[in-house]
Amino acid sequence: MDDATTPESEAAPAAPAMLHGVLLAESCGQRVLHPGRDQYLKLVRSLLDETFTVCSDLTAVDYLLHPQRRLPEGVAAERFEVVVNLLSMERRERLRLRVQVPEADATLPTLFDLYPGTEAMEREVYDMFGIAFTDHPDLTRILMPEDWEGHPLRKDYDQGRIPVQFSTDFASRRGGA
Amino acid sequence: MTDSIVDVIREGNDPEQGLKPRSEITARELLREVGSVLRMSEAEVAKLGDIPADPAEDQTMILNMGPQHPSTHGVLRLMLELRGETVLRCKPVIGYLHTGMEKTGENLTYMQGGTNVTRMDYLSPLNNELVFSMAVEKLLGIEDDIPERAVWMRMLLSELNRMSSHLLFMASNGMDLGAVSMMIYGWREREEVLRFLQKVTGLRMNHNFIRPGGLAADLPAGWRDDVLQLLEMILPRLDEYDVLMTGQPIWRDRLQGVGVITAKEAEALGATGPILRSTGVPWDLRRDMPYLKYPEVEFDVIVGSYGDAFDRYAIRLNEIRESIRIVHQIVDRLPAGDYRIQDKKVTPPPRARIDESMEALIHHFKIFTEGFKVPEGEVYVAIESPRGEIGCYIASDGSATPYRIHVRAPSFVNIQCLPHMMCGGLIADAVAVISSVDPVLGEVDR
Numbered sequence: 001m002d003d004a005t006t007p008e009s010e011a012a013p014a015a016p017a018m019l020h021g022v023l024l025a026e027s028c029g030q031r032v033l034h035p036g037r038d039q040y041l042k043l044v045r046s047l048l049d050e051t052f053t054v055c056s057d058l059t060a061v062d063y064l065l066h067p068q069r070r071l072p073e074g075v076a077a078e079r080f081e082v083v084v085n086l087l088s089m090e091r092r093e094r095l096r097l098r099v100q101v102p103e104a105d106a107t108l109p110t111l112f113d114l115y116p117g118t119e120a121m122e123r124e125v126y127d128m129f130g131i132a133f134t135d136h137p138d139l140t141r142i143l144m145p146e147d148w149e150g151h152p153l154r155k156d157y158d159q160g161r162i163p164v165q166f167s168t169d170f171a172s173r174r175g176g177a
Numbered sequence: 178m179t180d181s182i183v184d185v186i187r188e189g190n191d192p193e194q195g196l197k198p199r200s201e202i203t204a205r206e207l208l209r210e211v212g213s214v215l216r217m218s219e220a221e222v223a224k225l226g227d228i229p230a231d232p233a234e235d236q237t238m239i240l241n242m243g244p245q246h247p248s249t250h251g252v253l254r255l256m257l258e259l260r261g262e263t264v265l266r267c268k269p270v271i272g273y274l275h276t277g278m279e280k281t282g283e284n285l286t287y288m289q290g291g292t293n294v295t296r297m298d299y300l301s302p303l304n305n306e307l308v309f310s311m312a313v314e315k316l317l318g319i320e321d322d323i324p325e326r327a328v329w330m331r332m333l334l335s336e337l338n339r340m341s342s343h344l345l346f347m348a349s350n351g352m353d354l355g356a357v358s359m360m361i362y363g364w365r366e367r368e369e370v371l372r373f374l375q376k377v378t379g380l381r382m383n384h385n386f387i388r389p390g391g392l393a394a395d396l397p398a399g400w401r402d403d404v405l406q407l408l409e410m411i412l413p414r415l416d417e418y419d420v421l422m423t424g425q426p427i428w429r430d431r432l433q434g435v436g437v438i439t440a441k442e443a444e445a446l447g448a449t450g451p452i453l454r455s456t457g458v459p460w461d462l463r464r465d466m467p468y469l470k471y472p473e474v475e476f477d478v479i480v481g482s483y484g485d486a487f488d489r490y491a492i493r494l495n496e497i498r499e500s501i502r503i504v505h506q507i508v509d510r511l512p513a514g515d516y517r518i519q520d521k522k523v524t525p526p527p528r529a530r531i532d533e534s535m536e537a538l539i540h541h542f543k544i545f546t547e548g549f550k551v552p553e554g555e556v557y558v559a560i561e562s563p564r565g566e567i568g569c570y571i572a573s574d575g576s577a578t579p580y581r582i583h584v585r586a587p588s589f590v591n592i593q594c595l596p597h598m599m600c601g602g603l604i605a606d607a608v609a610v611i612s613s614v615d616p617v618l619g620e621v622d623r
Binding site: 027028029030053054055056057059061062065066069070083085089092094096098115116117118119120121124128141142143144145152153159 | 316581
């Protein structure tokens, strides 16, 4: 199999690998797809039809402090990245999706209708990163209290200044630091 | 409706987390509510029509179970909508144990990271450490260079950990269903396994023993006899459990046909581990996407057929037997060699070298203070923990701490099956259902 693939990639280095019209890259030997936001839902739907019946994980990364990360050509880096790990039990394969989500409009369509199990994962991403999933049935905070301010896993969430909820002596703490 | 919730959030308001009473929701919302897509057809919802706004007609009540409830295994809160004793809807409300471990992980070096992840699923800490170490090793590109002995040792510890976790399940499951003597027995046997783990790692739990590059230390002298003695003791006790519970009519009545889930539903919800296997899907990462040396040992993947709480109990009981089988093979085959990779970038120098070499001392110091740098990249590694697929996603920016570390906790996903398993059941069975999912709240909330 190696013999068949290597000459091909050597012959055409200019043409990047594609899957369902989406850029396919590799990271540590794992296959990673880089769909745009408009391609996202359509891509996941066709992958679901193509035996990727389990969404094992959905999470996000805030690349605020690391904007120059390595991305394949043609993918414009945005602040947020939603990372979806799909699993095909039939083929025993995993596939990862990295979707760029801009800070100005941090929304993404929900996968709830395709994988009901992503309901809680998307809530966690909303809670921790403030990325809203459109058409999600119950987009509420899941780990933090309802009245919490800010999204803790964002890189600009000030760790040194987290108000201690039950402390009455907050002002002096701030002065001391 | 499409954008309404997003608009609410844009305005800076967070919607409420709890289960809303029926008078406040529309039929479409009900259909789309947590997990209800699976349990209610469009036709059924259409039949419901507009939900009666008059509370007098509405014969249901919403009851909070937890967070301070002894059978919710920690601080799980379930909001149950009841009609009489029947559970109509259920919503798990979590987050009471959230301590921001993923955020903490961003400030710990890869060397220290193990102390953090090991506390997530505190009943299978070694599996957490293993998946974290494997992810870091994959980023470093040294996953194939781990010495054979280290790999087999990891497998030994991971299987013993699976046994201790399942034994604790036996105990808590027994306790939840009123078989209190089972609780005592389960804890007793688990303690025996932990005693061995303590001898190896120095701690009963939260070992931080499996580290990127290998393990913290070699097995202690006499470990082989200890392990064999342990296995010899536990195997007949499993048969005692069979006598005590498996064939017992009360036990079977409490579990059979309770909390049923089908294969399709479990897959759609992303459930893994014993929950998925109880529906008849023979999916075990140890066999299907093998890691360590699992292809070289013989074991069976235990599957159920009805997807009920009894199947999940029986699967875990028999998985202890399979783990014993695997451990026997490991004891026979554990090769000699190093217990960690001798890669100067990752592991500290051997203790003896520190006495004779200044460089080794500096190197040792630097590794533990600054840590080692991991090349830029991102990786997702998943293994089979006692509760299902535990995955570790690490994004590295090339520094000595992970830029982002995310743990795909099996309990977090499995707990989302609860609304579906409980629907239409009795509130008395709710305890059995929670117990059969075997959630660890430390991992759910992280």
